[in-house]
Amino acid sequence: MLRLTDIKLPLDHPEAALTDAILARLGIGAGDLVGYTVAKRSYDARKRGGIVLIYSVDVDTPREAELLRRAQAAVAGPSPAANKVAPTPDTSYKFVARAPASLPLRPLVIGMGPCGLFAGLVLAQMGFRPIILERGKAVRERTVDTFGLWRKKVLNPESNVQFGEGGAGTFSDGKLYSQISDKHHHGRKVLTEFVAAGAPEEILYVSKPHIGTFRLVGMVEEMRATIEALGGEIRFSSRVDDVLVETDAAGSRHVRGVTLANGDELRADHVVMALGHSARDTFAMLHARGVFVEAKPFSIGFRIEHPQSLIDQARFGPQAGHPLLGAADYKLVHHCRNGRSVYSFCMCPGGTVVAAASEPGRVVTNGMSQYSRNERNANAAIVCGITPEDYAEYGDGPLAGIALQRHWESLAFELGGGEYEAPGQLVGDFIGNVVSQAFGAVQPSYTPGVRLGSLDASLPRYAIDAIREALPAFDKQIKGFAMSDAVLTGVETRTSSPVRITRGVDGHSLNTRGLFPAGEGAGYAGGILSAGVDGIKTAEAVALSIMAGVSRA
Numbered sequence: 240m241l242r243l244t245d246i247k248l249p250l251d252h253p254e255a256a257l258t259d260a261i262l263a264r265l266g267i268g269a270g271d272l273v274g275y276t277v278a279k280r281s282y283d284a285r286k287r288g289g290i291v292l293i294y295s296v297d298v299d300t301p302r303e304a305e306l307l308r309r310a311q312a313a314v315a316g317p318s319p320a321a322n323k324v325a326p327t328p329d330t331s332y333k334f335v336a337r338a339p340a341s342l343p344l345r346p347l348v349i350g351m352g353p354c355g356l357f358a359g360l361v362l363a364q365m366g367f368r369p370i371i372l373e374r375g376k377a378v379r380e381r382t383v384d385t386f387g388l389w390r391k392k393v394l395n396p397e398s399n400v401q402f403g404e405g406g407a408g409t410f411s412d413g414k415l416y417s418q419i420s421d422k423h424h425h426g427r428k429v430l431t432e433f434v435a436a437g438a439p440e441e442i443l444y445v446s447k448p449h450i451g452t453f454r455l456v457g458m459v460e461e462m463r464a465t466i467e468a469l470g471g472e473i474r475f476s477s478r479v480d481d482v483l484v485e486t487d488a489a490g491s492r493h494v495r496g497v498t499l500a501n502g503d504e505l506r507a508d509h510v511v512m513a514l515g516h517s518a519r520d521t522f523a524m525l526h527a528r529g530v531f532v533e534a535k536p537f538s539i540g541f542r543i544e545h546p547q548s549l550i551d552q553a554r555f556g557p558q559a560g561h562p563l564l565g566a567a568d569y570k571l572v573h574h575c576r577n578g579r580s581v582y583s584f585c586m587c588p589g590g591t592v593v594a595a596a597s598e599p600g601r602v603v604t605n606g607m608s609q610y611s612r613n614e615r616n617a618n619a620a621i622v623c624g625i626t627p628e629d630y631a632e633y634g635d636g637p638l639a640g641i642a643l644q645r646h647w648e649s650l651a652f653e654l655g656g657g658e659y660e661a662p663g664q665l666v667g668d669f670i671g672n673v674v675s676q677a678f679g680a681v682q683p684s685y686t687p688g689v690r691l692g693s694l695d696a697s698l699p700r701y702a703i704d705a706i707r708e709a710l711p712a713f714d715k716q717i718k719g720f721a722m723s724d725a726v727l728t729g730v731e732t733r734t735s736s737p738v739r740i741t742r743g744v745d746g747h748s749l750n751t752r753g754l755f756p757a758g759e760g761a762g763y764a765g766g767i768l769s770a771g772v773d774g775i776k777t778a779e780a781v782a783l784s785i786m787a788g789v790s791r792a
């Protein structure tokens with residue numbers, strides 16, 4: 240097959256236009272075209288009213304070798320089209336190992352978010368029969384608990400938006416794109432497995448795929464069934480409270496198993512730690528056990544809500560509402576006078592702001608949507624980057640960032656009235672530093688509810704100043720972004736992990752062999768796709784380590 244890239248067509252082109260463009264690019268007649276598939280479809284919306292679709296296609300033609308030679312010869316010549324014809328890359332996934340018939344000890348995977356799910360799946364596909372230990376409940380029961388907070392203001396600290404089957408990404412927008420470099424096409428493996436589990440096929444080729452919450456729930460169940468059918472095992476309500484570490488005669492530390500909250504011990508020489516960014520108790524346990532953990536930068540801020548129609552108009556102009564474009568998103572960044580950067584994060588078109596706390600007496604915001612993305616409001620986090628120097632005042636160890644998060648999340652709980660409502664302020668009032676009294680054109684979507692007032696003291700001074708400066712600057716990029724009635728809801732403190740559980744190039748913890756820190760909580764992913772990719776890479780590292788042990792024995 241030949242991969243043709245950068246084929247540009249108008250948004251409303253007839254289907255035949257793509258075929259015509261392929262024939263023109265290759266300089267062949269219809270008789271030489273067996274067929275084609277769309278490998279990628281994106282759009283260029285820089286010219287509002289003149290939005291262009293951009294395709295990459297894989298073409299089946301009997302003249303492949305000759306056309307490729309011609310294209311390659313032209314690379315040296317003047318034709319700019321030449322490098323846009325190439326062999327279709329092989330993106331199929333190749334397993335790095337096959338488990339021996341008898342395994343000394345089964346690998347453990349702690350956490351069943353996207354990282355643990357893919358680590359578990361790929362280990363199971365290679366025959367290593369992993370045991371996945373998840374502190375939360377199976378996804379359907381977990382959904383009931385999550386809605387318990389959203390609708391009845393009752394938080395279950397072990398079963399919520401952060402904890403339970405599917406991990407933090409389950410009640411989300413299900414955005415599936417990432418900027419990680421992925422030369423081994425692991426991202427393709429993640430998307431392919433998602434499609435096999437029930438995701439729409441379009442996620443394989445649209446440039447910004449998303450799934451939405453309802454579908455994610457069913458897909459997670461489907462993937463669980465696959466892992467079990469391959470000999471893997473999944474235990475819910477199984478929080479890991481301790482790790483067993485032995486030090487050998489040479490002074491090298493090795494993990495030998497884990498202890499669960501109910502006191503059960505499981506022996507293992509290979510333990511994947513795919514904890515997510517909210518496992519604060521587990522981070523503390525690992526640090527206390529001497530596992531190398533260091534503080535890392537993250538970001539804090541608020542969620543902002545606008546009418547989705549405002550964003551659609553600003554981005555797509557007269558073509559707003561076109562079914563191929565869907566609800567518009569945005570990505571904004573502003574470098575502030577105080578040296579901070581403020582940026583938009585986890586933008587959820589046509590979605591809702593959700594309560595994302597996992598600890599009693601604390602309020603945290605995040606965002607989600609359904610596949611249709613047809614709720615009234617657009618929401619995104621507007622956050623300010625912070626570094627370990629900023630949290631030195633909250634403690635001097637690697638866990639100081641957690642102390643900072645807890646401080647501001649507890650304050651948000653108080654400012655919200657002490658029943659999991661979140662503090663909020665209208666954007667116009669926030670910029671003018673005026674206490675908000677009543678909602679205007681934008682009704683916030685956050686349940687249990689938003690308590691209006693002032694957010695002026697709800698985050699550190701530098702973050703408030705930076706966000707206050709950034710909002711009018713964003714208005715220059717998206718007209719209406721700083722509209723008075725847009726709503727800010729706080730606080731958004733869990734943008735990424737406040738710690739890194741550092742690992743070496745072989746995937747093992749820097750100072751504890753057999754412990755494989757992975758995913759977002761370990762500081763190696765940010766988002767569903769990159770967490771899934773990191774899960775695959777970690778499964779490969781575990782498999783290679785097990786096989787090295789088998790061949791030494």
Ligand code: FAD
Nearest residue numbers: 350352354374406407408411413414479515758759766767
């Ligand atoms: P997690 O998904 O956090 O999974 C970790 C798992 O480990 C949890 O299930 C937890 O219960 C379990 N665990 C923790 N400690 C223990 C223990 N001691 N014992 C046993 N189990 C334990 N990303 C996107 O790419 N697109 C989006 O649209 C998107 N929207 C989001 C919306 C919301 C509301 C939230 C909260 C997050 C969203 N994210 C989104 C971020 C994304 O969910 C995370 O980046 C991703 O889930 C990280 O995957 P992970 O597997 O590393 O960790």
